[in-house]
Amino acid sequence: MDTTAARVVALDTYDIRFPTSRELDGSDAMNPDPDYSAAYLILRTDAADDLAGHGFVFTIGRGNEVQVTAIEALRPHIVGRTVDELCADPGAVSRDLTGDSQLRWLGPEKGVMHMAVGAVVNAVWDLAAKRQGKPLWQLLADAEPEWLVGQVDFRYIADALSEQDALALLRHGRDGRQARRRQLFATGYPAYTTSPGWLGYSEEKLTRLAKSAVADGFAQIKLKVGADLDEDIRRCRAARAAIGPGVRMAIDANQRWNVDEAVRWTNALAEFDPYWIEEPTSPDDILGHAAIRTAVAPVKVATGEHVQNRIVFKQLLQAGAIDVLQLDAARVGGVNENLAILLLAAKFGVPVCPHAGGVGLCELVQHLSMFDYVALSGTTEDRVIEYVDHLHEHFVDPVVIRNGHYTAPTAPGFSATMLTRSLTTYAYPHGEFWATDLAARPGGVDPTAEEVAA
């Protein structure tokens, strides 16, 4: 079939769950036992080369089926469209999905339905980048500023960022991009690692992993805090001793506190020189973050992995509530909304240090930071992408970390494609792993139900 006439012929979904809770990987003060999961989709086309776009929402277990159902609700908007049309203007797809007035009622632009939009939009970008034969960061860095501005929905953010602002930022961002591209290939993009700091780890494991993070070239590590203050003091002391004074140590409360608690707890850990306090309180509390920031300086305030959309990020910036903006590739409405968020951050001069980890979030978000470095903010100063060494083996183009830096991906696409073998093994509840696991349990019960009842 002629590529020009190729169409999307199916939107297939997969409920993929990894049994990570058994190792306490990913445990924190709010999330004691996550089963890292992906509500995964493939846009299949009838192109001769089997071109397909992949995307997903990261979840932590129960409810992954709700997220899959939400992705399926978007199917009529996509299936039947030509690949040409989708790839020429992902922004039109984004506006079409976000603007479905009946589905919009379920948000608007937040939670399950908005993340579903993000996954489909990201799959369209994966398709577009594969079709152009470029990694997504490169596609974005090569794009004309005018076209990129057309990819952004300025609704509800125009009071902080106009189209003219965006165009000026992108035009300025192009200066020197060839040199930065060479630099990116030479050294990569700085990373920090959360691997030592999960709450469920022993002090011995924490110390060992913190030392090896420094030895591996990471200039920043992160510790989970917020469950028990005495314990946090011990853990921060051990971590600081392990890494020495020259390495940054961030702490992360995963929304555990009220405003007053956040201030007291952070200040009680100040002697260990934390670089930032992450998610000190609800991601919805803009004014709360602003109050906390004033009270814990010089410790920086960071948030974003649960910030629902560009409108909340806009206000966090307007209110001077954050020092560090932690966008997430799969929380908001996809690449288009993240372009808006990167532009807002550039306008306000706030560094972006993306959230990653989970399933495939490192793979996705590196493209956004690398585009930002090459063609928007133009700097990696005080910027790091989170890195966690989990589950990369399930991806066709896994991230490559060298000397504490993300290596620039070169394979076409958004690095979103999971191995077929992983999809069939970890599909819930009928994939090989889960079928075997469930059959081995007393009565073969659904583990989700069992854990809730326990």
Add this chain to the structure above:
Amino acid sequence: MDTTAARVVALDTYDIRFPTSRELDGSDAMNPDPDYSAAYLILRTDAADDLAGHGFVFTIGRGNEVQVTAIEALRPHIVGRTVDELCADPGAVSRDLTGDSQLRWLGPEKGVMHMAVGAVVNAVWDLAAKRQGKPLWQLLADAEPEWLVGQVDFRYIADALSEQDALALLRHGRDGRQARRRQLFATGYPAYTTSPGWLGYSEEKLTRLAKSAVADGFAQIKLKVGADLDEDIRRCRAARAAIGPGVRMAIDANQRWNVDEAVRWTNALAEFDPYWIEEPTSPDDILGHAAIRTAVAPVKVATGEHVQNRIVFKQLLQAGAIDVLQLDAARVGGVNENLAILLLAAKFGVPVCPHAGGVGLCELVQHLSMFDYVALSGTTEDRVIEYVDHLHEHFVDPVVIRNGHYTAPTAPGFSATMLTRSLTTYAYPHGEFWATDLAARPGGVDPTAEEVAA
């Protein structure tokens, strides 16, 4: 079976959709063709009297199946519990559902998953009120302040409302409640009506319905605006002429505008003396509402039907962003979170004028306003509950409006129970109405898919 030992034996769900888009009922600038729907649930018990708790999320059509799936994800938390335990402390149920760490990732506390929590929590309150043989407003008004405070989750709002604040407000609210209860039974609770103002209606229909609203005793009407300014000027002029200067006329933009647009458009309609401008911009934009409020005074700013939780309401109040708080019975996490919101409004002295209409929202929310009047704020001054004359015929205990006022319900429960006949007729897609309707279409296609493609 002994009532004391009765348990919840099933959580049954229903995807109920009414074909309202065919009449343009409910049309506004953001929602041109809603099919009013309910993701409905019944908590069935093995009590001898067939005691059951009913709850639902209101949606406007497509995606109702996503909402149903989300409700089903909560089933393991509820089924098997004793009725005694659930009814003794709905707050514990609320915290349990909201606190499921894996499901929490899908929000947190917003969108599809949070509305699902709200529907289940509301069904538990329906169960509790039926069991006590009281309408819910009466159960709440009779409850001890200490118990009510225990029903509220102060997480993320304690900086604006402490437990001590709440207790003081509730103790003060009890003074004179017997007299207010008598007053409530005598005159009812003031209502306003949106029935004349849907965007799809002709000027003739608008004028006729506005006049008959005044004749029916309503002291306030509401018009949808925001699609076309010249048209809005014509419609506002016609409505003001129809109702005269002494009746309040609110206008509602359903989030159509950016901040600057909201200011310009509202001020362009100021000559018609609008009482409030509702949803001038995104419900997430706290700072935007504050800016709009300053710029459009003395026109009041109102929002809330899409405000996701108590944390955003807290900030709208802290920032002085709204004059009128429009809580919704089925948008947030149920009665418990609405208690928090009523308490916040009382603390800040902002009147609550609930959003209603849709499917069953009038039935639910009257209980919250009546409790507020009898035992919390103690006043109906500048307070009105929205009223729309749609779909009440599907409820066992429909609202009763007399002389522009909601009559106090007396039947036990939360007025949430739909007629079994309505459930079987409008279940999508296999209920009698939809099965017939779909069969009559060319090819018997799914109407949802067809409308999206059109």
